[in-house]
Structure formats: C-alpha cells, structure tokens
Amino acid sequence: MPNYAPSPPKARRRARGLNAPPRAAITRRQRGNTPRPPQGRDVVHDPSKCPALPDLRPRLAKREGAHKYHHGHAVVLAGGPGRGGAGRLAARAALRVGAGLVTLACPPEALAENAARLDAIMLRPLADAIALAALLEDDRITALCLGPGLGLGAATRDLALTALAADQATVLDADALTVFAADPEALFDRARANGRAVLTPHGGEFARLFPDLACRMAEEPMDSPAFSKVDATRAAAARAGAVVLFKGPDTVIAAPDGQLVLDPHHRERGAPWLATAGSGDVLAGLIAGLAARGFAPFEAAQIGTILHVEAARRFGPGLIAEDLPEQIPAVFRDLGL
Ligand SMILES: NC(=O)C1=CN([C@@H]2O[C@H](COP(=O)(O)OP(=O)(O)OC[C@H]3O[C@@H](n4cnc5c(N)ncnc54)[C@H](O)[C@@H]3O)[C@@H](O)[C@H]2O)[C@@H](O)CC1
C-alpha cells in the first residue's frame, strides 16, 4: 500500500527522482546555485495558450479528396486472452486521432475476445515475431504501437526487436520497455538503427531502462547543479537513439539530436485525472496514430501529449482511460477543425 503520511526529506527527494514535480516546486537549494535556464534547442511552449495547436490546425485537418490510405495505417499489437484492454485502448486512440486504418494484431487465441469488442478497428491474428516481420513488409502500414498488455516474456522482446528492424515508425510503451530492463542496450541498438522509434516510459519504466540517470535525478546536488528530469530525458534520448517521452505531470520529450520540449500544460493546465490505469496506453496509441498520418516521431510525441491532456481536461473529473479517445473529436472541434 502506498504510504501517504508526510515523508522525511530524504525519502521525498528519492521519490522525486522517479517522478519529479513541476520545477516550480523544486527549491533553489535543490536545484543548486546555478540552475540551467532553457538553452540552445530547448523549446518551452506557453503553458496557458498552447500556441502549438493553432499552428497545427491545418496539418491535423484531413485533406479533401484523400482516401483512407492517404492517412496511414497504424498497427497495434495486443496481448493474449484477458489482456487485450490496453491494446484496444491504444488502437481506439490511433483511430480517433485520424489514422486512416487501424489494425489490432493479437495472438490467435485472443481473436474471439477482440472481435466481440471491435468494429471500426480491424483485427488480425499474429502468432509471433516471424508473422510480424511478414506483416510489416506491407509498406502501407506506416506506424506500429507495441507494449501495452503484451506481457514480459521473450515473445514481447522478439516482437519489439522485429518491429524496430522494420521501416515503420514504432511507439514502444509499457511491457515493450520493461522487458529490456536487464539489457537496455539491446533495445537501444535497434532503436538507433531504426531512427524512428518513440519510447514512452513512466517513472518506473524510465528507471528500469536508464537506472543511472534515474539515480542521478534522485541525488542531492552537492557542488554542481541538480540533474533534472529535463537533463535525464535529453541524455536518455541521446543514448537510446530514439525520441524519449518521459511521462508524468511534468512530461518531457527529447529527441536524439538534442531537441527538447516540455508538456506545455504542466503548470497552469494540469490534468491530474490522467493518473488512471490505461491513460498511458491511450497516449501511445495517439502517438502511433499521428505517426501513421505522417508526423515525424518527435512531432507526433508532442502533438499526442497535447491532445492527451486537452482530452483529459475537456472530460474532467471522473475520467477513465476509455473516455480519452472519445474526447478527441471535441478537442478537434475546439481547434476549429
Ligand atoms: N486496461 C488495461 O488492460 C490496462 C493494462 N495495463 C497493462 O498492464 C501491464 C502491467 O502494468 P503495471 O501497471 O503492472 O506495470 P507498471 O510498470 O506500470 O507498474 C509496475 C510498478 O512500476 C512502478 N510504477 C508504476 N508507475 C510508476 C510511475 N509513474 N512512476 C514510478 N514508478 C511507477 C510501481 O512500483 C508499480 O508497482 C502492462 O502491460 C500495461 O500495459 C496498464 O496499462 C493499465 C491498464
């Protein structure tokens, strides 16, 4: 059971290392005497106005006269019987965000369960990594999402490595990250070669893939400035050769080339109702859907994060993960699409 009693300062700092609070809550002493302002390629959006969204309006709109394949085909891998909910949430999000087609690929024994739950989302049996490699030879498939509900066995590892050997943009989340805890370099080698991967860890997953960076974030600064979530995310992206979206109330997104954005919402426009099971699966699906539509991985991660928070804020209290994809049409309407 989590302990909500006031914690002693050291334990509180350690907790912050894995899921840092907004920087406003970090004292000057914790940051060290020379906090590093955003520099170089850092981009920090206006938190209250989300200026990125109006700019994106024409690009998020569906082109007149285009057919479904012009908007890309996202494939989401789902888990076995009884474990398909996470994949279905991701697939629903990918479809709502505008991918022209979305296919849920699941172990053959889970077909009946998924068939009973899906209509607009297509369904396909996928036995193993060999079958995935064959599926991804179809170059009309433009993005892949895997991890939610997949489990922590060798099969998930094989699926992730196979996905990254293909040409599609690939979003890896949840079990597809945790399964590499013992040898993250195996994941990073393939992600670097792929060049179009997005990793979406929460604090626990980040610490499994980048334990040294998580430890540095948790350390009390002595003589040098504190190592922040921004620093850690940038270092992680460079190491992994992938876009890293480090989730939380203060989401940070970094690309391997040093580009970095903070979630524009995290201070004035927070969405604490997002702390609910499955909301991360929806985010992974939104990013995959946007990547399928042709957005570059770093951009898909940014836009997906913004739409995710806007959808949560639009629904408000009582939000559960299923509600998020259903809010996307309203968010699009708010944008004037
Ligand atoms: N509706 C569904 O079908 C859902 C399925 N899910 C799937 O269930 C499987 C296992 O999920 P788990 O929740 O057990 O795995 P997690 O890796 O999320 O949680 C395991 C442990 O990690 C730590 N942790 C979790 N979130 C953290 C955070 N933000 N910061 C720091 N530490 C954190 C906690 O100690 C937790 O006990 C995954 O495949 C996942 O995709 C979940 O996404 C929830 C919803």
Ligand SMILES: Nc1ncnc2c1ncn2[C@@H]1O[C@H](COP(=O)(O)OP(=O)(O)O)[C@@H](O)[C@H]1O
């Ligand atoms: N307190 C919070 N405020 C805002 N967003 C949050 C908060 N807690 C979690 N989130 C967001 O909710 C999502 C949770 O994802 P994740 O931890 O992967 O959950 P799950 O595995 O259950 O899907 C992430 O996008 C994260 O940024």
